[in-house]
Amino acid sequence: MQQLADQPEIDFHSETYKDAYSRINAIVIEGEQEAHENYLKLAELLSEHKDELIRLSKMESRHKKGFEACGRNLQVTPDIEFAKQFFAQLHQNFQIAAQEGKIVTCLLIQSLIIECFAIAAYNIYIPVADDFARKITESVVKDEYSHLNFGEVWLKEHFEESKAELEEANRQNLPIVWQMLNQVADDAEVLAMEKEALVEDFMIQYGEALSNIGFNTRDIMRLSAYGLRA
Ligand code: Y39
Numbered sequence: 001m002q003q004l005a006d007q008p009e010i011d012f013h014s015e016t017y018k019d020a021y022s023r024i025n026a027i028v029i030e031g032e033q034e035a036h037e038n039y040l041k042l043a044e045l046l047s048e049h050k051d052e053l054i055r056l057s058k059m060e061s062r063h064k065k066g067f068e069a070c071g072r073n074l075q076v077t078p079d080i081e082f083a084k085q086f087f088a089q090l091h092q093n094f095q096i097a098a099q100e101g102k103i104v105t106c107l108l109i110q111s112l113i114i115e116c117f118a119i120a121a122y123n124i125y126i127p128v129a130d131d132f133a134r135k136i137t138e139s140v141v142k143d144e145y146s147h148l149n150f151g152e153v154w155l156k157e158h159f160e161e162s163k164a165e166l167e168e169a170n171r172q173n174l175p176i177v178w179q180m181l182n183q184v185a186d187d188a189e190v191l192a193m194e195k196e197a198l199v200e201d202f203m204i205q206y207g208e209a210l211s212n213i214g215f216n217t218r219d220i221m222r223l224s225a226y227g228l229r230a
Pocket residue numbers: 024027028031032035060063114115117118121144147184188193198
């Protein structure tokens with residue numbers, strides 16, 4: 001069960017909370033930084049959407065600043081080294097795909113997988129966040145839906161020719177997300193964010209995204225659970 005933020009058992013100033021927060025806050029800060037860079041790279045690759053993608057990349061920088069303020073507000077120093085390791089595999093896969101000009105793979109990694117991960121995490125965090133962080137996260141999550149939408153619309157318009165690459169990119173990258181979730185589950189629990197709730201919300205967001213792009217129910221089941229039991 002999710003706790004409510006006004007329940008006294010969440011002590012935002014306890015050492016236990018701050019220790020877990022130093023990693024989760026860092027993940028979010030580093031994630032926003034990498035999302036900023038990823039949208040700039042996508043702006044190069046998709047020149048017909050250059051202005052829009054640069055706009056998205058600027059939103060990611062603002063998110064980063066917002067979450068840095070959340071850490072400062074709790075007097076927590078984010079463990080950025082930990083966060084860089086946390087994202088290393090997805091980050092590397094994005095960069096290799098970008099080098100090879102694989103726009104579909106880049107969009108799947110950033111605009112579908114990472115955005116759905118962010119939306120799930122922020123949705124689950126909002127009811128258990130401190131008041132300062134809750135306000136920031138509420139405004140950030142709205143933006144993340146628009147980033148997810150960009151990927152959905154582009155991939156829907158290019159569905160037939162993207163299908164095979166989407167399957168392959170999903171196969172390579174979705175298991176990494178489940179590993180990341182396992183890695184962060186204990187710290188998330190300290191923040192009163194339940195792993196099962198994160199998994200459920202991610203599956204809903206990702207399944208909806210795949211449906212909007214054009215996959216049928218059978219494909220969605222297969223794709224969205226890929227690697228879940230790995
Ligand atoms: O597009 C975005 O802004 C996403 C990069 C930001 C990263 C979100 C990462 C959230 C994972 C947090 C896991 C906490 C349980």
